[in-house]
Amino acid sequence: MNNRELFRPTSSYVLAYLGFFLFTALAYVNFLDYGVTSGAVTSIWCILGAAITYQIFLHPAIIFYDEGLVIINPLTRHEIGWHEVDEIETRYTMTVITHDRKGKNGKIQAFAAPAPGRYHSRNIHQSEIRGLNLKESRVIRAGDSPRTNSGAAAAIARSRLDQFQRFNYTGTFHYRFLFNSFAILINSVIFGIGVVALIFAG
Numbered sequence: 690m691n692n693r694e695l696f697r698p699t700s701s702y703v704l705a706y707l708g709f710f711l712f713t714a715l716a717y718v719n720f721l722d723y724g725v726t727s728g729a730v731t732s733i734w735c736i737l738g739a740a741i742t743y744q745i746f747l748h749p750a751i752i753f754y755d756e757g758l759v760i761i762n763p764l765t766r767h768e769i770g771w772h773e774v775d776e777i778e779t780r781y782t783m784t785v786i787t788h789d790r791k792g793k794n795g796k797i798q799a800f801a802a803p804a805p806g807r808y809h810s811r812n813i814h815q816s817e818i819r820g821l822n823l824k825e826s827r828v829i830r831a832g833d834s835p836r837t838n839s840g841a842a843a844a845i846a847r848s849r850l851d852q853f854q855r856f857n858y859t860g861t862f863h864y865r866f867l868f869n870s871f872a873i874l875i876n877s878v879i880f881g882i883g884v885v886a887l888i889f890a891g
Contacts, residue, residue: 690754690863696845697750697801698838708742730886735822737879744872749801751783751842753849757862762800764869769797770862771853777846779804779839785846787864802842803833 712735721726744763751757757770769785776786783802787795834840 694753701746705746733883766867768865783842804839
C-alpha cells in the first residue's frame with residue numbers, strides 16, 4: 690500500500706493526555722492520603738480508566754492509502770478498497786458507503802471523525818466548500834466544513850477516491866473486518882484484578 694496518511698484529531702490527543710494526567714494524579718493522591726493498600730487498589734482502577742481512555746481517544750484513527758483506507762474504531766477495524774466505495778458522507782461522522790459484489794450497501798462510520806452539532810452550520814462560509822468534490826453543492830452539511838473533524842477527513846477521502854477513479858487504478862485492496870477482542874480481554878483482566886483487590890483490601 691502506498692502513500693500512507695494518518696488522520697487523528699488533535700483534540701483526541703489533548704483529551705487522552707488530560708485523562709492520563711487525572712488518573713495518575715488520583716492514584717498519587719490516594720497513595721499519599723490513604724496509604725499503600727488503598728493507593729494500590731485505586732491504581733488498578735486508574736489503569737483501567739487509562740486503558741479505556743486510550744481505546745476511546747488514541748486508538749481510533751483513519752489511515753488513507755492510494756489503494757484504499759483503514760477505519761480504526763475503538764472495537765472494530767475496517768479495511769476498504771476505493772473500488773468498493775460508493776460515497777463519502779458526513780451526517781453524524783465521516784461515513785463510507787460501500788457496496789459488495791452482490792450489490793448490497795453498507796455504512797461504515799469513523800469514530801475518529803465526528804461531525805459537529807447543528808449550530809456549526811450557521812458559521813459555514815461559502816469559501817470553505819470550494820474544491821471539496823461535493824456531489825450536491827446545494828445541500829451543505831455542517832460536517833462538510835474542513836474546519837471540522839468529519840469535513841477534514843472526508844476531504845482527504847474524496848480526494849483519494851477521485852484520484853483512484855481518475856487514474857483507473859486496479860482494486861487490489863479488499864474489504865476486511867477485524868474485531869478488537871484484545872481490548873475486551875485487557876479491560877476484563879484489569880477489572881477482575883480490581884474486584885479481587887477490593888475484596889482483599891476490604
